[in-house]
Amino acid sequence: MKTLNLGILAHVDAGKTSLTERLLHSAGVIDEPGSVDAGNTRTDTLALERQRGITIRSAVVSFAVAGTTVNLIDTPGHPDFIAEVERVLGVLDGAILVVSAVEGVQAQTRLLARTLHRLGIPTLFFVNKVDRAGADPDRVLRQIADRLTPEVVALGRVDATGTPAARWIPHPPGDPGHRARLVDLLSAHDDALLAAYVADERAATPDRLWEALVAQTARARVHPVLAGSAVTGAGVDALIDAVTALLPATAGDDHAPLSGTVFKVERGPAGEKVAYARIFAGTLRVRDRIRFGGGREARITALAVFDGGDATPGDAAGAGRIVRLHGLADVRVGDVLGVPPERPAGRRHFAPPTLETVVEPVRPADRPALHAALAQLAEQDPLINLRQDDRRREIAVSLYGEVQKEVIEATLAGDYGVPVTFRETTTVCVERVVGVGAAVEWIGRDPNPFLGTVGLRVEPGPVGGGVEFRLGIELGSMPLAFLKAVEETVRETLGQGLHGWAVIDCVVTLTHGGYWARQSHAHGVFDKSMSSTAGDFRNLTPLVLMTALSRAGTRVHEPVHRFRLDLPGDVVGAVLPVLAGLGAVPRGSTLRGTSYLIEGEVPAGRVHALEQRLPGLTRGEGVLEAEFDHYRPVRGPAPSRPRWDHDPLHRKEYLLAVARRVTGPR
Template sequence: MKTLNLGILAHVDAGKTSLTERLLYAVGVTDQLGSVDAGSTRTDSLTLERRRGITIRSAVVSFVRDDVTVNLIDTPGHPDFIAEVERVLGVLDGAVLVVSAVEGVQPQTRVLMRTLRRLRIPTLIFMNKVDRAGADPERALHAVAEKLTPAVVAMGAVRAAGTRQARCTAYGPADTVHTERLLDLLARHDDALLADWVQDGSALPYSRLCRVLAGQTGRALVHPVFAGSAITGAGVDTLISGITGLLPATRGDTDAPVSGTVFAIERGPAGEKIALVRLFAGTVRVRDRIPVGASGTALVTALRVVANGTDEAASSVAAGRIARLWGLTDARIGDPVGVPPERGGADRHFAPPTLETVVVPAHPAGRAATHAALSQLAEQDPLINVRQDDRQHEITVSLYGEVQKEVIQATLAEDFGVAVTFQETSTVHVERLCDVGTAVEVIAVAPNPFLATIGLRVAPTPIGAGVSFRLGVELGSMPQAFFTAVEETVRRTLRQGPHGWEIPDCEVTMTHAGYWARQSHSHGTFDKSMSSTAGDFRNLTPLVLMAALTRAGTRVHEPVHRFRLEVPGDVLGTLLPALTRLDAMPTHTTGQGASYLVEGEIPAGQVHALERRLPGLTRGEGVVETQFDHYRPVRGPAPTRVRWNLNPLDRREYLLAVARRTGTR
């Protein structure tokens, strides 16, 4: 049997969870339709999801149709939880992008479609809510073609749109207007079809067009548009036929070496770690020992395969399927299982969080419990990036937005019994090198107190290049463990540059290396005072690296978002000064009848303020879309962030802290 791993994606409130419930009901997996409003949906299992009526964690359910097992992954629609969508993209065979026939194309819809097209994930579009008052499928289809992609074709007609009697009828070979549109779209990517169309005209069989449509949909060249209602079920059967007939299901090679990806982490009733794995190739059995991550192996102690609307205990899972695996205690999201798949789950598709906040326990004695609970949440969402200040003992998390903060607070209270508040949200900056810098500390030469020689040169690299570590000395000049200690410490130290912000792009070259070989007393005992250890290199590296960074100089950069504002024409005069006060820079203003489209840039730290003030500035008629675009140098004094561990910029304080930590003087 073939398998299709299908993502349901949408802007928040477009109806994707309702569509998931309708699909499960239509294929017979459930005998009662779940409701988001009633909190009875199959995929929104968290108490908070049911109470708020939004999806927070991705959920997987399954059904079988036309000899295809469809693993359905319902993803969050709110932009604050884009990290959940991030993790799912690497395991999808296809997607259904849900668009409301009432609201049309919304900000998150654009973000998702751009990503799906860039990754070439085969995608169907479902025009939902055709039964709602104000639904206009033709207008929504025009918006899809204009704002998402012109490579779309409607697969049916809607009658009585905007009423509870709305009905959707699939097009067929007798619908000549549809056939002409389909031919025109498909011929753009198929020279043979174009030649036959020119030669034979309308004599081309409709069955051939359907085969070509399936092929081009599977290659993400075109995107069929279906219409219907997740609430009434109108058009859903036609969508199901499109899912199994147009999207590329696979069988997978069950005899190949095991290859999969961990795309989610859960915790069981007893607190045990459960890894959700998409298996691309091979077969995994209970009691198998399999490679997980960059190094190390794990023994699979139990597994459950997603099937029949839930997951079922099984002795093995084969290629193409999704399973929950027990025993992968050190697994992290994005880790390969077995041979790393060609499409790795750890690739970044969306911008990282640009906000952060300090989590404050309601009771000082609950700090340890708060950190432990947040660490478990970080397994499910690594991008919250939990870290604790070793000096002030503050716990900080990264965020996409204010709603995410509310969800973290509620989750800690309900699932862990931990009450917390938050300090004011702040913007996460980065530091970039201004020039090249070098520094050297030599063994047994003051003021170096460590038994290690380290020389480092830092140099700026292009944006997005990441951190690279190179050797400018002979590899055999000292033990490999010492080189490893230096590299690991370099990467850790670069998380806090001279101003306290991460340096994401930098080339570090080790220019000098030296050590004292292992020495012993006459009776054979190890003499630490005469022998270098990896600890010497770990302790000295931050001092040398920070000196090199200081000489190179760094400049703090702030995250900047692109914005698109659609506003009534008569409020433009008051809107533009308000944007200026938010440090936003409009770059284009375009008239659109009685409204205006304003595009430009705004600091990430001002996005929430813009969203909060926009309704009052535009009588509630303004629509804003923002997306991270780039970092720009901060104007004025550079903001600093308090360091959360030892401070190598203060040599005396640093050495005293190291002495206390190691028990030396």
Template sequence: MHETQRTLNLGILAHVDAGKTSLTERLLHSAGVIDEIGSVDDGNTQTDSLALERRRGITIKSAVVSFALDDDTTVNLIDTPGHPDFIAEVERVLSVLDGAVLVVSAVEGVQAQTRILMRTLRRLRIPVLIFVNKVDRAGARPEHVLREIAAKLTPAVVPTGEVTAPGTRAATVRPYEPDDPRFTARLVETLAEHDDEILAAYVDDARPLPPARLHTALRAQTARAQAHLVYFGSAITGAGVPALIHGVRELLPAATGDPDGPLSGTVFKVERGPAGEKIGYVRLFSGTVRVRDVLTFGSAGRTAEGKVTGIAVFDRGAAGRADEVTAGRIGKLWGLGDLRIGDSVGVPPEGAAQHHFAPPTLETVVVPATPADRGPLHLALTRLAEQDPLIDLRQDDVRGEVSVSLYGEVQKEVVQATLAEQFGVDVTFRETTTICVERPVGTGHGYEKDLDPFLGTVGLRVEPAPVGSGIRFRLEVELGSMPYAFFKAVEETVGETLREGLHGWQVADCTVTMTHSGYWPRQSHSHAVFDKSMSSTARDFRQLTPLVLMSALQEAGTRVHEPMHRFRIEAPDDTSAPLLSTLARLGAVPREQRQHGAEWTVEGDVPAAHVHALEQRLPGLTRGEGVLETSFSHYAPTRTTPPPTRPRTDQDPLNRKEYLLRVARRVR
């Protein structure tokens, strides 16, 4: 690549149906990558390549396509899903972006997913330009939407032009000139929040700043995600898109990274090729990967190695085969069979393990149409989990069932269609249920020494940890007191065992400390070979740990917590009484109520299990005028007695006698 060549990894994000994919098509057409603009409705867009995406008219998987801006800038554009059921796809893309365009519909305005996305983008300090799309559609209200953006997303927004004839096919966008008072006044006011010189000029009206000075400050504050320009336009007609392209080129910062530095990258997508080979999409932050390089990669304590057998790089159109991929760019890698989504390649990038959105809160059992499909179903779901780890397969060998985690009913329909179309497996689903978690209430201890048939000693202490801290494993014994492999076996088994607590739910936010350890050194009879019956192995510790850990957890006790969603309802004021009554019956807790003329707004928390019921009842309660926004908020203790339980899928270490019988049978 030429030394002055710039690369910008750009995300297109929005609430579903705001026009992301249509905007992607328009950008590709403007750059000369495609001759004709595809239609989401017709199913012929570049980035919605799955048959299911084309049929449903929604984006399900993130897609990368490249185009050139002038001769010195290559944009890797990543189109992401807008439907909240596929938020996991957006989660993975955020970690590889240099900047983003957030699309808002001029008709529907700021929606629930729009707020979640902008809140996350601001928290991660990703530079964002806002594009108000569909100004040509009936009902378009660009000025109203601009006020909504300032009120609901961020006040640090500056409009770049005005719309004439909004809501008609003749709608056009007239950009403001750099010295237009309508632009500079709002710009100075916004930039003054983070620039003392501009603040002084703002206070002293007699000291106007030249447009070049304002532009320099705007570039700097945009790069720091402190200011956001708002563009108006239509992806369908192309109105306003040239101004947006100019803003992308001038304001969003290019990728950085040293091609000669230590290797560091993130895997944000995995797919299978025509021959079933695994292909990983990697954003490199530092270093260079070449064909035949042996790479180290992994995550969450898991490390693997693989030899790169092929590389494709996104550059001015589709991905093309290359000998290498360098820092700042996105490449497709072949040959890494153990690669998983979320893996770090080389040195983990800063913040690589962070999660930006809530995990799925629903699950369902997947049932094959015919019993003979149980094996193919498990294989198919395993392949799907490669592409979406958050579906979190849960195999129940006792009942011969497998369940998956979900964000919503639309995702369930997509899983069903994908299994049928790509794998030839027809399935149905059991009723969708809510995923709870367990948290320790107090401190508990467990201890076992040389319990037949295990040759080893394990002592564990379990205690609560701060919310959101996850599972932490610590040692109170010397690391050299037994082989490291045995400690590693205990640590890994602790994580696996806590997937099912006292009530069958995953245990969250606790610290597990190893308080005792012991093993039988490698022994053999005189003049004989190694005798397993006289020596400890890692298996002893893997099988003894669940018994000790559950004993400690029983002493500590756990409380079941259910997921809660934050809700916001806007409805006519005269419907507030029946709405509040319904909210009470659904276990919702209103936190704040406001009245604006004839409109009433209520915000609060509602159990995730009742969100669907609230969605169904709202239209009838509000004459079809109510608007509901919900998003995951937190986990709260359940109020039901006894608490909800989930069937166990392990060897049930809570039942000591049966566990020992099962494990002894497997060992001997």
């Protein structure tokens, strides 16, 4: 049986979880579809998801239809949980992007559509809620073509729109209008079809057009659109048929070396780690000892394969399957199982969190429990970027928005019994190198107290290039363990620059290296005081690197979001001063009937304030879309963040902390 790993994505409240329930019901997996309002859906299993009526964690269910096992992955719709969506994208064969027939294309819809297009994931659009008052599928279809992609074609029409009797009517194969639209759309990507049609219009038969539609949908060149209602079931059977007919089932070699990716980690009833993984190639069996995460090894103690609605215990899983694994105690989200897949699943598709807050326990005695609880949450969502300041006894987490903070608070109180409070949310800045700086400390020469020579040069790198470490010395001139210690410490140290922010987009070159070989006394006892160790290089590298960085200089940059603001024309005069007061810079405005579309940039830290003020300024009619765009230099005094480790910029205190000794001037 073929396997299709299918993601359902949407803006929050577009109805994707309800659609998941309806798909399971139509496929015969459940007797009655669950309700988000009633809190009895199959995929929203967390108590907090049921209470709030939103999806927080991705969930996997499955059903079989037309000889294909469909693994259905329900993802969060709220932008604060975009990290969950990111982890799923790399394991998908296809996607359904749900759009509300009432609200139409919304902010998250645009972001998801652009990402699916960039990754080349075959996608169907489903216009949901056609039975609701105010539904307008034709308007939404125009919005999809205008705002998301022009490469769309509706496979039918809706009758009795906006009533409980609304139903989906597929276009008949011989419909001349539908045939003309298919020819225009498909021939733009198929020269053979175009040539045949020009030579003889009768060559564009329904069968040939359908074959072209299947091929181009599988290559993500075109995107069929269907419509219906998850509540009434209208159009859902047609959607299931389209999924199995138009989206490509996975192909993989069961006999190839094992290759997979972990996209989700959770804790089991006994506190053990449970990993969810997509197998791209090979076969995974219980009791197999596998490599994962670039070097760690463990034995699979149990596995379950998604089949018939839920995970079913099994002995083996082949290529294309999604499995739930036990036994990988050190597993993390994004870990590769076996050899890396041809299609990397761990790369960044969305912007990192741009906000941060300090978490404090209500009861001081709960501080150890708080750290343990946050560490477990970080296993499930690595992008919360847990940061512990032992010097101030503070724990900070990164955020996408205020709703995510509320969810973390409720989770800590409800699941771990640790009530917490949060400090004011702050913006996470970065530092960029502005010049070239170099430094070197020699073994056996003051003020270097360590048994190693390290020389580093720091210079700006390309935007988006991250931190690049280069060797300016011969590879064999130092033991590999010492080179690795220098590189790892460079990357770790750059997590806090001159102003306390992470340093990005730079090139660090190791220009000098030296060590004392292992030496022993006459009786053969190893003498650490005469021999270099990796610890010498780990302790010395921060001193050299921060000296070089100080000579190069850095500039603090703040995250900036690109925004689109739809608002009534008569309130533009009241909104523009507010935008200016929040540091927003309009880049253009367009009059559309009685409304205005304003586009521009706004500091990430001001987006929440704009969201709060917008309803009052626009009588609730303003619609804001905002997403991360770039970092820009901070205007005015550079903000700083206190360091949370031993500060290599202050030599005396650093040496007292790491080596219990002081050498040379401060």
